Amino acid sequence: MNNQLSAMGTQHSITKANFSQGKFHNDDAVPGTGLAKTLEIMWRFFTEKKVHTMPDTVLPVKSLSREQLLQLSDTELHLIKLGHSSVLLKVYGEFWLLDPVFAQRASPFTFVGPKRFHQAPISIQDLPDIHKVLISHNHYDHLDKTAIQQLNHKTQQFLVPLGVEGDLLKWGIDADKILSFDWWQELHTDKAMLAFTPTRHFSGRGLSDANNSLWGSWVIKSQYDSLFFSGDSGYFQGFKQIGQKYGPFDVTLIETGAYDSDWPDVHMTPEQSLQAHIDLQGRVMIPIHNGTFDLAFHAWYEPLERISQLASAEGIPLSTPIPGEVLSLLDAMQVQRWWQPLMPQSPLAPQF
Structure with a gap:
């Protein structure tokens, strides 16, 4: 494969412009979370009564097989949401994985932490060979150590933000399989152009x-179609900049979930997610970062229901596929509101 790595523009060259005093920084400063605020949020998680934050019934999943994936045509771009923010693409014959998380818990521990609502539609063992794994940042619900190690033998390249290469090297990934990206850096291949673009977020896997390491989003543009993958982000003007530089997009995969008034700068409400889609000049929006892990205080179905109502009111096409459902960017997007029959009918259920 012919790969060409480049940095676009002097101000966004690989000079770590957002790196100082040993840390990466957002373009728009995010207020720091001190010890007192951290303890306050932890206290909420331990003491606040959660209502419908986890489903009380089995969520739908469509199982996938290796044969089914291999039979998908090589003449278009296919998209499959695997759960949360994990997405499998077949890009004109090549399989690419975005933020693959297969762990039972989004946690450094196997015995405590947010547990999956549903299984992945396919196991890592059953996946075909993967050409590229793209990582947005190193939080546990986006960077799964065990999954990366299991994917190593069948993956050609790991594309990661600056600093995340250190994690992969410690986990046994060969250095020649890792490409590290600064914001606005591009990779040109014979299938598509990829660009690592800014978000308003943070990184870290421990106390120190x-x-x-850096955080960000991914732009994927082929000769025929274009896709944006948000990773995690608070709302910021960077979405307009990305839209102006790389838009319009046929599909935007936008974080819509795990929001709260205690962390408004690093995650978006559904209203902000929809505005980000508009800023990006997107056509069809697919909400991600929902329906798999309990990471906040809202009901598990609330992000999907709120964004569905908002998009309908604004006349914006919204696609909400069941995990494992195969979509083609050339075909009509899936519009079934699968979560609505599973919403609890009780006075405690949030009203929108």
């Missing part, structure tokens, strides 16, 4: 590595 806060913002030691």
Whole structure:
């Protein structure tokens, strides 16, 4: 494969312009979370009564097989939401994985932490060979150590933000399989152009590595179609900049979930997610970062229901596929509101 790595523009060259005093920084400063605020949020998680934050019934999943994936045509771009923010693409014959998380818990531990609502539609063992794994940042619900190690033998390249290469090297990934990206850096291949673009977020997997690595989003543009993958982000003007530089997009995969008034700068409400889609000049929006893990205080179905109502009111096409459902960017997007029959009918259920 012919790969060409480049940095676009002097101000966004690989100079770590957002790196100082050993840390990466957002373009728009995010207020720091001190010890007192951290303890306050932890206290909420331990003491606040959660209502419908986890489903009380089995969620629908469509199982996938290796044969089914291999039979998908090589003449278009196929998209499959695997759960949360994990997405499998077949890009004109090549399989690419975005933020693959297959772990039972989004946690550094196997015995505690947010547990999956549903299984992945396919196991790592059953996946075909993967050409590229793209990572947005190193939080546990986006970077799964065990999954990366299991994918190593069948993956050609790992594309990661600056600093995340250190994690992969420690986990046994060969250095020649890793490409690290600064914001606005591009990779040109014979299938598509990829660009790593800014978000308003943070990084860290422990108590001592806060913002030691970068975070961001991914742009994928082929000759025929274009896709945006948000990773995690608070709402910021960067979405307009990305839209102006790389838009319009046929599909935007936008974070819509795990929002709360205690962390408004690093995650978006559904209203902000829809505005980000508009800023990006997107055509069809697919809400991600929902329906798999309990990471906030809202009901598990609330992000999907709120964004569905908002998009309908604004006349914006919204696609909400069941995990495992195969979509083609050339075909009509899936519009079934699968979560609505599973919403609890009780006075405690949030009203929108």
